[in-house]
Amino acid sequence: MDTNNNLTELFKKYEQELLTDWIKEQLAVIPLHENLLTEFEVKQDTTDFYNAFQLAIQGGELVDIKGAHWEKTLQLLDNITKSRTRLGFTPTETATFIFSLKQPLFTLIQKEFGRDVNTPGKELWAATVLLDKLGLYTAESYIKTKEEIIRRQQNEMLELSTPVVKVWDKILALPLIGTLDSIRTQVVMETLLQEIVRTESSVAIIDITGVPTVDTLVAQHLMKTVSAARLMGAECIISGIRPQIAQSMVHLGVTFSDITTRATLADAIRHAFAQTGVKVSRASRQV
Amino acid sequence: MDNIMDRIPILKMGQFLLVTIQVDMYDRLAMALQDDLTTKIVEHNSKGVLIDISSLEMVDSFIGRMLGSVASMSRMLDAVTVVVGMQPAVAITMVELGLSLSGVRTALNVEQGMSVLNGLVAHEVEGADYDSEE
Incomplete structure (x- = not known):
């Protein structure tokens, strides 16, 4: 519980720093496809998600992301993933959205709780588990979107294919x-x-x-x-x-x-x- | 069960017999039809049997096999069987059941079925003449 509180506090306290660093990380990794995804959109997505994310972790649940607190956040993540998948992003590029939060967050945890020998380990573990879960969720959502596209195309082919x-x-x-x-x-x-x-x-x-x-x-x-x-x-x-x-x-x-x-x-x-x-x-x- | 309702009418048209199946077939009806048909073929010395199944919406393996065996029986009694008007769904079911009625002639409707029968019988007579000339 302490760990959770610590993290929640951290996200609240360093909102600006985290957001800035996170966006910077993303922009470094995601190639900004011409006319597909602008810097503004990345910022918008990130800020929206960060806000929803904060609301979710304030519920105190950092392990089970299937709970009601997370519903909105996951939905938002789903939408972001979907739109990026449709734009033709690779799975890596799509998952980077979540995983690029790791480095700024870990640096911050180290800086904040570094004095205590035990704390950073716990915080780091909790944060890793959480972000990994969200990352995997992105991957699932990516595949689901792709499958939807395949299914739709199959249906279209079926209609096209039988002229008598x-x-x-x-x-x-x-x-x-x-x-x-x-x-x-x-x-x-x-x-x-x-x-x-x-x-x-x-x-x-x-x-x-x-x-x-x-x-x-x-x-x-x-x-x-x-x-x-x-x-x-x-x-x-x-x-x-x-x-x-x-x-x-x-x-x-x-x-x-x-x-x-x-x-x-x-x-x-x-x-x-x-x-x-x-x-x-x-x-x-x-x- | 009512005995009169348990029969499918068999109409005699010249040297052919015409069977129109207008109701859903069940096993006992099929058996009765086999019975009646073979009797009538012998009785009228018919050369052909036309079975119209255009109103038949459903077949099971038993009815499917019945159609095949009716054809075999007729052939044994020297009559040709033509099955006409099979619905697409019925045809698909028959194929899926593995019943392709290999010995049975088929036609799209009664009219075409009749011309098939006429053609076959005429051919047979011609063949007979040819044989006797030899």
Whole structure:
């Protein structure tokens, strides 16, 4: 308790010195990205946080930062971290916000309690534990923000990735681009089947020119889609199989033997025309 | 249970049989259908069976297998089975259950299913002529 009081007093007494030194430390370490983070913003963030921080430690709790006293401070820290993460700061640069308080604080503790042999050790330990916890919180918050960004981008990709194109009367095409995973395949399958019902198409072409690699899992997903379409009464053609993919698939033991496959989308469309009884001829050119 | 309600009507259309499943299938209904259908195929000497499942919203493994076995039974009795109008969700479920109904012909709707049947039967007759000429 004494240690806590000592620290609380210290933060209050030397507010100006600590703040100045802390900001100076930060500015030395954080590269001020052009137009991203100004010196003014650093000062603003630091002062805001310092005020909230002081309020929190006055509650007397310096060990457990999960308590109610800390809620506001952590929220503020969260916001600061989030905005810096979005600006493209590295984890180190983000965590520096907290860790750069260490040096000014330790110097101050040494100066203030240095006379007593026992005290500085205790104070230093308490301060280290506290700042480390806050630093780790920053790291967690950083990762959480990054994960949010990844999740949002995944969703955006999912929406982008499933255009079902009507090529001709009763012929649909589905150009697939990017890696196929289970979730994407599910979406692709559902969209394709719904479109088959809606347009009453009897042939669907799945073009995998844009799929970089086809492994056994992707092949299985494709076969499931083809089987489902067949169950509904539509024939599926897989096209856009590149030479390398044909090789690697046969090596993997996937031969697509009961599925119609074509090398290019044009071949697939020709096959689909034959299936639906469409004849295409070149118009004779007028001389 | 009411006996009259426990039957799915089987309509005879020329040399084909038309089965339209309008209610949710349960096991006993499926068994009754198998029974009736095989009897009718023999009775009318039908060449084709068209099963319309466009109103079927749900399938379990039993019903899925039933569709497959109905097809096998019909084939044994020299009738072709065409399953028409399967809903996307049902198709996905069937595939996930590992039931791809490999011996069954499929079509998008009754109209297309009928033309498939007509085509198959016509083909068969042609084939027979060819055989006899040989």
